[in-house]
Amino acid sequence: MLSQSEENYLKAIYSLSELQGEAISTNLLSEKMSTKPSSVTDMVKKLSDKKLISYKKYQGCELTIVGKKMALQIIRKHRLWEVFLVKKLNFGWDEVHEIAEQLEHIQSTKLTDHLEEYLGFPRFDPHGDPIPDKNGVFEKINKSKVLSDVIINGKGSVVGVEDGSSGFFQFLNRYEIGLGTEIQVIEKFDFDLSILVLINGKEISFSSVVANKIFIQLL
Amino acid sequence: MLSQSEENYLKAIYSLSELQGEAISTNLLSEKMSTKPSSVTDMVKKLSDKKLISYKKYQGCELTIVGKKMALQIIRKHRLWEVFLVKKLNFGWDEVHEIAEQLEHIQSTKLTDHLEEYLGFPRFDPHGDPIPDKNGVFEKINKSKVLSDVIINGKGSVVGVEDGSSGFFQFLNRYEIGLGTEIQVIEKFDFDLSILVLINGKEISFSSVVANKIFIQLL
DNA sequence: AAATATTTTTAGACAAGTCTAAATAAATTA
DNA sequence: TAATTTATTTAGACTTGTCTAAAAATATTT
Numbered sequence: 477m478l479s480q481s482e483e484n485y486l487k488a489i490y491s492l493s494e495l496q497g498e499a500i501s502t503n504l505l506s507e508k509m510s511t512k513p514s515s516v517t518d519m520v521k522k523l524s525d526k527k528l529i530s531y532k533k534y535q536g537c538e539l540t541i542v543g544k545k546m547a548l549q550i551i552r553k554h555r556l557w558e559v560f561l562v563k564k565l566n567f568g569w570d571e572v573h574e575i576a577e578q579l580e581h582i583q584s585t586k587l588t589d590h591l592e593e594y595l596g597f598p599r600f601d602p603h604g605d606p607i608p609d610k611n612g613v614f615e616k617i618n619k620s621k622v623l624s625d626v627i628i629n630g631k632g633s634v635v636g637v638e639d640g641s642s643g644f645f646q647f648l649n650r651y652e653i654g655l656g657t658e659i660q661v662i663e664k665f666d667f668d669l670s671i672l673v674l675i676n677g678k679e680i681s682f683s684s685v686v687a688n689k690i691f692i693q694l695l
Numbered sequence: 696m697l698s699q700s701e702e703n704y705l706k707a708i709y710s711l712s713e714l715q716g717e718a719i720s721t722n723l724l725s726e727k728m729s730t731k732p733s734s735v736t737d738m739v740k741k742l743s744d745k746k747l748i749s750y751k752k753y754q755g756c757e758l759t760i761v762g763k764k765m766a767l768q769i770i771r772k773h774r775l776w777e778v779f780l781v782k783k784l785n786f787g788w789d790e791v792h793e794i795a796e797q798l799e800h801i802q803s804t805k806l807t808d809h810l811e812e813y814l815g816f817p818r819f820d821p822h823g824d825p826i827p828d829k830n831g832v833f834e835k836i837n838k839s840k841v842l843s844d845v846i847i848n849g850k851g852s853v854v855g856v857e858d859g860s861s862g863f864f865q866f867l868n869r870y871e872i873g874l875g876t877e878i879q880v881i882e883k884f885d886f887d888l889s890i891l892v893l894i895n896g897k898e899i900s901f902s903s904v905v906a907n908k909i910f911i912q913l914l
Numbered sequence: 915a916a917a918t919a920t921t922t923t924t925a926g927a928c929a930a931g932t933c934t935a936a937a938t939a940a941a942t943t944a
Numbered sequence: 945t946a947a948t949t950t951a952t953t954t955a956g957a958c959t960t961g962t963c964t965a966a967a968a969a970t971a972t973t974t
């Protein structure tokens with residue numbers, strides 16, 4: 477059985493590996509974990525002893541098959557709980573991450589599986605991220621095209637948002653943007669990369685920062 | 696913010712105080728917590744520094760007003776989660792305690808309150824124990840009369856069971872005994888204190904051990 | 915390729931929560 | 945009440961996960 481800290485490291489290594497295929501450096505991981513590199517060295521040694529990552533001094537680390545499976549189970553729990561909080565307990569997008577960070581460490585496979593069934597086997601969490609099944613299998617999607625990439629007059633619906641700050645989620649709430657919201661691009665401005673869009677009949681201007689965090693599926 | 700360990704000590708002190716009004720001795724607490732007395736001494740010092748218990752050397756400890764409030768909030772969470780697990784996720788009586796022991800440490804008042812609302816403000820958990828409200832107020836009840844106390848031909852319904860081993864819960868499941876089950880006493884045997892009862896039209900004989908763990912409200 | 919800068923690891927420390935063994939206080943018994 | 949037993953505390957140690965500071969390895973620059 478893993479400690480919460482060990483689980484958090486596995487999750488962090490997993491998510492960094494998704495972005496950059498190669499071995500994850502000590503410094504990068506320490507930044508992600510908000511710890512010092514020396515702490516990371518200690519932890520990767522321990523996880524390596526447990527065969528959850530492969531690690532050679534000065535060479536960074538990488539998840540083993542087993543380690544990856546465990547990471548995916550934690551992510552599975554995190555995302556199922558997020559669905560629960562939003563769908564059943566009426567939490568907003570912006571509020572669920574912190575709580576799910578705690579709930580993801582509850583140890584009970586049966587609980588996870590019952591929860592999944594209770595929620596109707598959802599395949600995506602409230603941010604559009606796919607939920608691994610009990611074997612760790614999930615649909616790779618869709619978070620490829622970003623609002624900034626949509627051409628003028630192009631139309632699409634929101635399939636996800638960048639996992640991000642609670643400020644960003646509040647911003648999305650303010651404009652009533654959620655999964656499935658339809659957005660049409662009216663105009664794009666080169667000088668500051670901002671973008672003018674039509675949402676629910678209203679024209680709104682987004683900065684490039686925002687436009688790069690909203691994932692779109694073309695219609 | 697309290698650690699899980701500190702929370703567990705508060706809970707233990709609370710439940711021991713309910714049984715025996717006085718100050719709780721170090722040894723008793725160590726037994727309840729399955730730790731050594733020396734560990735308890737360390738912890739009660741810490742909790743005393745935080746003004747959650749009053750403690751003088753060699754005199755045992757007692758919850759302060761604040762400490763009692765915190766204990767009740769943890770118990771509140773524990774029991775709400777038990778209701779969730781049984782009512783929504785179809786867990787059995789015998790399976791929920793361990794999981795609720797983990798869930799009770801999740802930190803989010805909003806979560807607890809939303810959960811309570813979602814469950815329809817239940818006043819008792821699946822074992823018949825009362826659920827404190829957000830101010831720590833709860834109905835003191837009912838766990839006074841035990842099946843053994845019911846006179847011959849007396850009839851009552853189950854209002855609770857002793858918080859106990861999972862073996863006991865499995866036993867109850869086996870005979871389809873739950874909260875609200877009606878039981879009539881047919882005969883009592885002095886030589887071994889066993890008792891013959893009628894449940895759902897069937898005659899069943901219970902040992903005194905069992906008969907002392909089932910709480911009854913007379914009809 | 916040598917010098918410099920960066921990354922990573924090692925060594926030693928600390929807090930939390932536990933333990934064992936020894937010392938001390940309180941309670942009980944003779 | 946003195947002796948003995950039991951309960952409690954103290955002292956020192958261990959583990960986990962972190963830290964700082966220094967050393968070592970790797971990478972980069974000139």
